[in-house]
Amino acid sequence: MSENPESTPPILSPIAWQSGVLKLLDQTRLPREETWLECREPADVADAIRRLAVRGAPAIGVTAAYALVLGLDGAGEGAALGRRFDAVAELLAGTRPTAVNLRWALARGRQVFEGNREAGREAAQSALLRWAERLHQEDVETNLRIGAHGAERFRPGDRVLTHCNTGSLATAGYGTALGVITSAWRAGKLAQVWVDETRPLLQGARLTTWELERLEIPYELVTDSSVGMLMARALVDRVVLGADRIAANGDAANKIGTYTVAVVAARHGVPFYVAAPRSTIDPDTATGEEIPIEERSSDEVTEVFGTRIAPAATKARNFAFDVTPHELIAGIVTEVGVLEPPYEESIRRALAETDPSP
C-alpha cells in the first residue's frame, strides 16, 4: 500500500498524431502484441472503432476528432468541403450507437468546422487539428481530476472491484475508473483490485491486467460470475467502473455485466461508483430506457481468439451494454466532483459549471 514516486510510469496514451497520420494502439492484439495501426483515412479509423482496436467511450471521442481532420485531406472547397465533412461525420457516427462521447465529439467538431470553413479547407483542417489536440490533452487532465475526486472516497485497505477496461487504453490517457484506482493506490488507500475478465472480449483479462501490471498495482483476475461469491465473502469494499452514456436522471449504460455487478453490490451494501467525464452525460436522454443498446456479432461469444467454443450450430446473443438504474449508484465521479443523488439536480449543476481551471 505504499508508493514510490520515482517508479511512477509515464501516462500512456493509445492515440498519437504524427505528421498527418493517426496512430492507434491495436487493443485487439493486447496483451500479446503491442502493434500500432496507422490510419490515413476516416475509413481506417471507422474500421478500427468498429472492431474495437480502439475502444472506451473517451478514447473513441478523441479518435473521432482526429478522424475529422484526416477526413478533410484532399477535400474541395465550398459546398464540396461541407459535403465531405458531413460524409465523414456520418461514417463515424454509425460505428458505435451507445457511446455518447462519440456524438459529443462530432457535434463539437462540427462547430469548429462551421466556424472556420469560410477561410477554406486548409484553415478548417488546421483549426480541427488544434481542437483535436486540445481535446486529447483535456481528456488526460479531466481524468487526473476524476482520479483525485474518486480517490477521496476510498479508505485505507480498500479492495476494489472493476469491470471492463477504463484505463489509459480506454481514454486519451490515465483512465476514468482505472484512473480513480490509480489515484487511490498512489494515495496509499488501496489493498488490491479485483479485475473481472469481462466476456466476451475480455477487456478485463487482457487490458486492465496489462495496465495494472505496468502500474505495479496488486490485483487478481476472476471470472465475471465470481462477483456474487466475492461479495458474499466480504472480499470487496467498493466497486468503481466506467460508463458509455449517462442519462439526465443518473441511469448509466456501460459494458454488459455492469448491471449484474450493481445488483449484487446493492444486496451486500458495497458502494458502487461510476467514473466518467461530464461529456458522457447526455442531458437529452431522460432515462436509461432511452439508451440504444448495441447488439454485436454472435461470433464474439462463440469464438475466443479464433477458437470455436460452442457447437457449430450455436447462436449467441451478444448485447454489448446494459443499463444500471440510478438508485444502485452511490456516486458519479466526474472532473468537477462526485455527483450524488438526487442525480437530476446534481447532474444539472455539474453540466452548468464552467471547466475547472487546469
Added chain:
Amino acid sequence: MSENPESTPPILSPIAWQSGVLKLLDQTRLPREETWLECREPADVADAIRRLAVRGAPAIGVTAAYALVLGLDGAGEGAALGRRFDAVAELLAGTRPTAVNLRWALARGRQVFEGNREAGREAAQSALLRWAERLHQEDVETNLRIGAHGAERFRPGDRVLTHCNTGSLATAGYGTALGVITSAWRAGKLAQVWVDETRPLLQGARLTTWELERLEIPYELVTDSSVGMLMARALVDRVVLGADRIAANGDAANKIGTYTVAVVAARHGVPFYVAAPRSTIDPDTATGEEIPIEERSSDEVTEVFGTRIAPAATKARNFAFDVTPHELIAGIVTEVGVLEPPYEESIRRALAETDPSP
C-alpha cells in the same frame, strides 16, 4: 413448442461398463470430439474426475461406484482386501471436495463391500458391480421423476435460463435441471432456453448447447454477465439449475455464478429452482456456510482451450462453486416432488420417504 415423439432421441449416458472396463465420455473434448476414455484402474478414474473429463455431481457418484469395482481387481483376501478397498475409497474421496454425491456413493459402496467381503474378493466385487449397475439405472429413473415434477411448475411459453451443464452428461442419463427443461419441452410448455456459457470451463457453451442441439430444443447462448440485462428486459420467466450439495436448511452449493444469477432473479421476481436428487442433500451439513468450496487452478481462467488470454504474470482466483442461500430458492425439485420453504421441514420429510416405486 410442439414435440414429435418419434424424433425423441434415446437417453444418452456418459458412463458405460463394458467387460470389466469403465468407459467415460471425455467431456473436456466436447463439443469438438466425442472421445471415450477407457479406465482400467481407480487411478484412471480419479484422474478423469479431477480434470473434469467426467463431471456433474450425480455422474461423479455413479463413476465412483464403478471405480470401487475396478479397485478390487487383483486385490488379496481378508485384511489385504479391506486395505485395498480403503485405499481406493480414499483416493476417490479426495478428487472433488464439494460434491456430496461422491461421498454418498462411497459410503453406500462401503456398506455393500462390508456385507459381502466375508465371501471373498470375487463375491464382493460381483456385489459391488451389481450395486453400481443398479445405481446407474436408478439415477436415470430418478432424473425422469425430477423432470416430471419440475415440468409441472412451467407455464406454456416459458423462457428458462440455466447455468452450467446438468444434462445427460452430468448424470448417469437424462439430467437434473436439463431433465426438467427436457420434460417441460416435451410437455409443450417451453418457448426457449437461455444458456449461459459458464466460465471458466464453459460447460454451458460446450455441453448444454451440445445436448440441446441433440434434443432439438431451441436455445440461445449468452455470456454469464448478460443475466442482469436479460432479466431487466423481462426475457426470462424461470431459472432452473443443479446443485453439488444442499444443506439441511436448503442452502445450495453449485457452480460458481449460481449465486449471482439467484440475486438478480430475486430482484426481478423470477422464480429460481434447484433440481437435484435427494442424494445431493446432506443432512449433516446444517447450512451453506459449512460447505467446503473447492478452489481450482488459476490456469483454468487465464487459458481458454490452451490459449493464454491474460498477461503472463496474471494470477486468477478460481473458486469452483458458490452457495445460494435458501431464501432465494423458490423450490428444490427432487425425485419425490418439489420441496418448498421452510426447507428444514420439507427436506426432513423428503429424506424420510421411501424410494418411489419405479
